[in-house]
Amino acid sequence: MTSLSKGSSAVSTTEPAIEVRALCKSFGSNEVLKGIDFHVDQGEVVCVIGPSGSGKSTLLRCVNRLEEPTTGTVMVEGVDITDPETDLDKMRTRIGMVFQQFNLFPHLSVLGNLTLAQQRAKKRGKAEAIEVARRNLAKVGLAEKADAFPSQLSGGQQQRVAIARALSMDPDMMLFDEPTSALDPELVGDVLEVMKQLAREGMTMMVVTHEMGFAREVGDRVVFMDGGVVVEQGKPEDVLGNPQHERTRSFLSKVL
Amino acid sequence: MKPSTRRRLFQGVLYAVFAVLILVVIFLADWARIRVYFFNLDVAAQTLPEIVVIAAKNTIIYTVIAFVGGLILGLILALMKLSPVLPYRWLATGYVELFRGLPALLVIFGFAYAVPIAFEWRPPGGSVGAGLIGLIVVSSAYIAETIRAGIEAVPKGQVEAARSLGMKSSWTMVSVVLPQAFRIITPPLTNELVILIKDTSLLFIVGLALGERELTTFARDTLTSQANATPLVVASLLYLVITLPMTQLVAKLERHNKRGR
């Protein structure tokens, strides 16, 4: 295993944060990913767009092996995630993940949500975990909600808590799976604002999204997927403004 | 006739029939004899204080032992049923099907009599202890199914969130899944508990010593010795005194837990 600590920047500038090669994934006879090559560089923000069912979530979930790849390799900071020898739990503490449905722990307070995995997976002491949690809550603008329960928060607040929960593990990168799709339109802005700030701070991000405005403004690169393959990728202004493929054009004409 | 009128007429007839039935029972019953044989204050006074300090106390003790034992064993069985290891699943499924399929009385009897003979082993607590093991075995089979259903009712996203944070599957189960599962199954578990309170009466089959008797056995013995059914009424009241506060407490607990849903 290489570069276990965040400090090893000599290695990290040379290797991509995420590198996916020839990734195939089938559910039974349904081939969802058909040979994906994909990477996210350190500090890069990559937005993945594409029609429903094109395999965006599946690709994202293969990166931290919530989904088991059928064939192909997934390297995270140079470590093969699919290698049985790899300490998967340890790798996952370095890969933050934010879900469409938030998936906060409803039986725990906001603070409990943020400290649980710090204590269980990172073996941090309670005092340290609480300190880290409060810092991240402040960062997402919810410092005063530490003692609330998830059910007492709006969707937008819940998603920001979920982001703070992921950040509390001090991850090297963040995966977002349509983080604003389940939100009322007026709550989307707060969540996107938090994500923009993360991007400004140099966080490595892979964002599956339908928010074309966000992709254009924040994305360093946009990847368009359709039918389990990467059809087209490049700078946001190129892919979104001047798509080269017919499938991209027809998708964009529907969502823009 | 309009359908609504017809429905009201039908309901009126039902109420009338019901009222007549009750009146018939009230007029036909011999209330003097009922008072002497079922609500005899002298006999009731004679059951005190033993029916409370021995019988009701034993009922509670047996229930707590059987419930706690059933919960622990049931949790293990539920986890085995959900285990990826096939033999564990078979074992747990076989156990649950077997002991849910047999009468509780027979299992208690079996543990109390057959086990000491078969294994030359006397369970702790003598024959009550053996009977309680039987009761634990039966209740764990039901509780296992309840817990399994509760675990499966916790949304998959909860496990995914915990695992994506790097938590081991064991910690995920303990800190994320089980707390939510137990909240979901609080009502059916209360049900198991109430059933268990009443099932402690089956322990009579192992032959209880005087100080080991629970409510039903105690009441039956007193009924026989006094030739009067009042002890049954006293025992019934005591069962209600035990179960009612408990179901109220659980309902309150549930309202409190709503916050964390």
Ligand SMILES: Nc1ncnc2c1ncn2[C@@H]1O[C@H](COP(=O)(O)OP(=O)(O)OP(=O)(O)O)[C@@H](O)[C@H]1O
């Ligand atoms: N656990 C699963 N079991 C079986 N099939 C699945 C599973 N997860 C996803 N699929 C299938 O894989 C295909 C791609 O799903 P995926 O969720 O990756 O698409 P998506 O691009 O994220 O779509 P959306 O925009 O709707 O979220 C779909 O046809 C879906 O039915």
Ligand SMILES: [Mg+2]
């Ligand atoms: Mg998706």
